[in-house]
Amino acid sequence: MAKRGKGYQAATATVGLEELREMRQALETVKETAYAKFDETVDVAVRLGVDPRHADQIVRGTVVLPAGTGRDVRVLVIAQGDKAREAEEAGADYVGTEFVEKIQGGWLDFDVAITTPDMMKDVGKLGRVLGPRGLMPTPKAGTVTMDVARVVKESKAGRIEFRVDKTGIIHAPVGKVSFDIEALLENVESLMEAIKRNRPSAAKGTYIRSVTVSSTMGPGVGIDPNPYR
Numbered sequence: 001m002a003k004r005g006k007g008y009q010a011a012t013a014t015v016g017l018e019e020l021r022e023m024r025q026a027l028e029t030v031k032e033t034a035y036a037k038f039d040e041t042v043d044v045a046v047r048l049g050v051d052p053r054h055a056d057q058i059v060r061g062t063v064v065l066p067a068g069t070g071r072d073v074r075v076l077v078i079a080q081g082d083k084a085r086e087a088e089e090a091g092a093d094y095v096g097t098e099f100v101e102k103i104q105g106g107w108l109d110f111d112v113a114i115t116t117p118d119m120m121k122d123v124g125k126l127g128r129v130l131g132p133r134g135l136m137p138t139p140k141a142g143t144v145t146m147d148v149a150r151v152v153k154e155s156k157a158g159r160i161e162f163r164v165d166k167t168g169i170i171h172a173p174v175g176k177v178s179f180d181i182e183a184l185l186e187n188v189e190s191l192m193e194a195i196k197r198n199r200p201s202a203a204k205g206t207y208i209r210s211v212t213v214s215s216t217m218g219p220g221v222g223i224d225p226n227p228y229r
Helices: 006-015 023-033 081-090 099-104 117-133 148-157 181-197
Strands: 041-048 060-064 075-078 112-115 159-163 169-176 208-215 221-223
Touching: 023 181, 023 208, 023 221, 041 181, 060 181, 075 081, 075 099, 075 117, 075 148, 081 148, 099 117, 112 117, 112 148, 148 159, 159 169, 159 181, 169 181, 181 208
Parallel strands: 075 112
Antiparallel strands: 041 169, 041 208, 060 159, 208 221
């Protein structure tokens, strides 16, 4: 087991790993015990009662965090004609069809990629590059769309995509340690509601098994999951 630093050990001693808290108290604990010299991201981990090996139990979706993510999101739109102009007017950082070739050449200086259905014949070639990095546009994530202006604005405002991993857990950022408690609470509640809305019909038994919140460098703080069931 890797040796933990003094900062982490001190934070763990403060937290009390076995205790389940209500969300506000947990977020306060995360803010109080954050010790890194940078503005750490606050992450939520939700363990679900699903089996992701079955296609009908995969949980994925998008949500716009009301208070934003706390970071500058670089948005790429691969489109042409009127849709390219709409993307530029909406505030996209990079717009054009030439970025297909740039990405094939190794360029990846963006956080979100959006495209229109007519461009998927070209963008589809980028699957092996963008897929493993979670950057591939998909209809399910709403990033293959004709409404590019709306998705650009949402992405800039705090739109995130979430997806259950192979262990049945969703990991998602909900802001920064520097956010006030009310902003973090608003973001967490929006995420939890989105996860509940995306419950697969094939999921049986308890859907939300556990909830944990943490900062980038800090220990996980357990949440009482009952209010979210």
